Amino acid sequence: MNARPPLRVAVTGASGQIGYALVFRIASGELLGAGQPLILHLVEIPAALPALRGVRMELEDCAFPELRDIVTTDDLGAGFRDVDLAFLVGAKPRGAGMERSDLLLQNTDIFKTQGRALNEHATSETRVLVVGNPANTNALVAQRHAPDLPARNFTAMTRLDHNRALAKVADKLQQPVSLLRRLCVWGNHSGTQYPDLSHALVDGRPLLESLDADWVEKEFIPAVAQRGAEIIKVRGASSAASAANAAIQHMRLWRENTPAGDWTSMAVPSDGSYGIPEGLVYSFPVTCSGGRYHIVPDLPISSYSRERMERTRRELEGEKSTALG
Ligand code: NDP
Numbered sequence: 001m002n003a004r005p006p007l008r009v010a011v012t013g014a015s016g017q018i019g020y021a022l023v024f025r026i027a028s029g030e031l032l033g034a035g036q037p038l039i040l041h042l043v044e045i046p047a048a049l050p051a052l053r054g055v056r057m058e059l060e061d062c063a064f065p066e067l068r069d070i071v072t073t074d075d076l077g078a079g080f081r082d083v084d085l086a087f088l089v090g091a092k093p094r095g096a097g098m099e100r101s102d103l104l105l106q107n108t109d110i111f112k113t114q115g116r117a118l119n120e121h122a123t124s125e126t127r128v129l130v131v132g133n134p135a136n137t138n139a140l141v142a143q144r145h146a147p148d149l150p151a152r153n154f155t156a157m158t159r160l161d162h163n164r165a166l167a168k169v170a171d172k173l174q175q176p177v178s179l180l181r182r183l184c185v186w187g188n189h190s191g192t193q194y195p196d197l198s199h200a201l202v203d204g205r206p207l208l209e210s211l212d213a214d215w216v217e218k219e220f221i222p223a224v225a226q227r228g229a230e231i232i233k234v235r236g237a238s239s240a241a242s243a244a245n246a247a248i249q250h251m252r253l254w255r256e257n258t259p260a261g262d263w264t265s266m267a268v269p270s271d272g273s274y275g276i277p278e279g280l281v282y283s284f285p286v287t288c289s290g291g292r293y294h295i296v297p298d299l300p301i302s303s304y305s306r307e308r309m310e311r312t313r314r315e316l317e318g319e320k321s322t323a324l325g
Helices: 017-027 046-062 076-080 100-121 135-144 159-173 213-225 227-235 241-255 303-324
Strands: 007-012 038-043 067-073 085-088 127-130 154-157 184-186 194-196 264-269 281-289 292-295
Touching: 007 017, 007 076, 017 038, 017 046, 017 241, 038 046, 038 076, 046 067, 067 076, 076 100, 085 100, 085 135, 085 241, 100 135, 100 303, 127 135, 127 241, 135 154, 135 264, 135 281, 135 303, 154 241, 154 281, 159 184, 159 194, 159 213, 159 241, 159 264, 184 303, 194 213, 194 303, 213 227, 241 264, 241 281, 264 292, 281 303
Parallel strands: 007 038, 007 085, 038 067, 085 127, 127 154
Antiparallel strands: 154 264, 184 194, 184 281, 264 281, 281 292
């Protein structure tokens, strides 16, 4: 039997709460599928290495058949050496009294270093998903410091926002999520994101025929955008399992295909579509096929949507100028 060579998957912040929810699912084969061996590269800061050793022991105790080896390290060279997929989850959280711009700058340093290390050590087609916040701008910073890697391979996660939008609409209509298609999230993974139902279908019919515009504007959009904060309030900690779930979905769809007639949301370097400046890491509706994503072209954009898309673009451009100067 011809065994497939293992793929190497890196996860930074691997002992954090999202990391802990993510690495077991990757190791179980949920990301790459049965029959695809993998080697996990778990990357942490020095202070978190003891906890990471515990994660490693638990992974070993799962005896996952496809998990061929585990690298645990605080060294980015070893962490990213020959990796095919990288989940950049670790990031500095906002501390007491810290301004958003301070957070941005501290994370800029982290993602500059990680971009350079990926450039030097990862495979030439490595695919990168940034989860650590501010995710879009962190992805942009990493991409700018990895000049030898394809820019389009640096992406950030908005699939969790997409899933939150799906769940909210399904609940409102009392319909299963499986009947919903073509929702999308535009822009930044932040409060300015624009979850858009204008193109969405329920059981093949335009979704907005069944929903009140007032509900969409006053309840749906704020509820999706503020869902993370709501979870922190209720759970006493930020979302982790749902973020890990969305991260796996993002990478899996990217490697495989989006279902026929549907799309997903991914923050990717803009190609200029919809007037979004080239290179800005902005969430678009995308389809995936042949291992590539494609921004859904030529959607009609209403003046209401345009205004929301511009608002989140302006925020991202502000973040970009703070981060890159
Ligand atoms: P989490 O695992 O909960 O979160 C990690 C990152 O994901 C944060 O930036 C968080 O943003 C972000 N995130 C993105 N989307 C979501 C979402 N929907 N819900 C929740 N979080 C989201 O953080 P922990 O503190 O538990 O773990 C972080 C790990 O990273 C630690 O183990 C730490 O050691 C490591 N770390 C690594 C650094 C590095 O690589 N240099 C630097 C700092 C920490 P937000 O903060 O906005 O919730």
